[in-house]
Amino acid sequence: MTVKSISPKEVADQVINREPVYVLDVRDNESSEDWQIEGSHVQLINIPFEQLKGSDPSQFTELPKDKPLYTVCAKGNTSQKAAELLADNGFGNVYSIEGGMAAWSEQLEPVKIGEVSGGAIYQFVRLGKGCLSYLIESDGKAAVVDANRMTEVYEQFAKEQGIVIEQVLDTHLHADHISGGKKLAEASDAVYHLPPQDAEEVIFDFEPITDGTKLSIGKATIEAVYSPGHTIGSTTFIVDGKYLLTGDILFVESIGRPDLAGKAGDWADDLYVTLYERYKELAGELLVLPAHYADPSEMNEDGSVSEKLNVLYEKNEGLQIKDENQFIKRVTEDLKEQPNAYEEIRQTNMGRLKPEPEKAKEMETGPNNCAV
CATH class of the missing domain: 3.60.15.10 (Ribonuclease Z/Hydroxyacylglutathione hydrolase-like)
Incomplete structure (x- = not known):
């Protein structure tokens, strides 16, 4: 299934405005822990893509099904695959962050x-x-x-x-x-x-x-x-x-x-x-x-x-x-x-x-x- 993407600017606007933001970081644990999307109302969930792919996504109860969920990786490719996987498994409001963390780093x-x-x-x-x-x-x-x-x-x-x-x-x-x-x-x-x-x-x-x-x-x-x-x-x-x-x-x-x-x-x-x-x-x-x-x-x-x-x-x-x-x-x-x-x-x-x-x-x- 083709899923929608969201620009780093749209996410940044929500972070600045203190809106609730749910982010699924599909990079490895070390990379996510070292550098991640942060904000006072950001809820970050880190599940590496290989772990997500090899499991039933519904078992990850921390992932919201009734709220927008943004997937992110290093450059935007793996997060797109993760979003498609989630969409195929009943998550209807999933967006991949365009350009990943590399693009997020450049947003002003x-x-x-x-x-x-x-x-x-x-x-x-x-x-x-x-x-x-x-x-x-x-x-x-x-x-x-x-x-x-x-x-x-x-x-x-x-x-x-x-x-x-x-x-x-x-x-x-x-x-x-x-x-x-x-x-x-x-x-x-x-x-x-x-x-x-x-x-x-x-x-x-x-x-x-x-x-x-x-x-x-x-x-x-x-x-x-x-x-x-x-x-x-x-x-x-x-x-x-x-x-x-x-x-x-x-x-x-x-x-x-x-x-x-x-x-x-x-x-x-x-x-x-x-x-x-x-x-x-x-x-x-x-x-x-x-x-x-x-x-x-x-x-x-x-x-x-x-x-x-x-x-x-x-x-x-x-x-x-x-x-x-x-x-x-x-x-x-x-x-x-x-x-x-x-x-x-x-x-x-x-x-x-x-x-x-x-x-x-x-x-x-x-x-x-x-x-x-």
């Missing part, structure tokens, strides 16, 4: 965060990777921060809003995903900014952005605050004196890791100074907008990820370690596994590697793991 959902002078700031939520990027628009002009490689999403959004992207910024040299910053800047005839301390091996042209640099986007302003620790060049952006774009230095429920360039011992001290001294001097009412989230519990009701800086100093575990030696031990020992292909991704973001689209997609598979 824009959420309006709030107002800036003459415009607004939007957060683009990449549900499959936990990546967060931003578009600030004012008086018909825009800046994009920490763009993902799917740059057409930002271009289409700008076209629909009738705005022109003039500035593109990266908070640091990313190691968990391929930056779309340079590509987006070239496509939009915009200026690309990168912290110079992270760019010693970069082979393309960019505009250095350093501590105290101020940019204007229409009536809105972006001010750079040097904040090393995740990388030696990590730079925070304060937008209109209201929003704190922290990159991978500070998240809602965790803090950045200092080891993705093999320099944890050197950068852990910088991370401590940034979090316990530099950020302490900033206004507590600033709304922290990080470049990643690790768990759906960090999401607000509207699907965005944010929190006031003063709240994080009360609740974020990584900001409660007063002893510097204890802090350094915490951020350099017993860390999560490093992101998939992180060194290849760093080389790509330097311009030294130019992977084909399928290779780039493969390099980004798996969770981001940028947090301690």
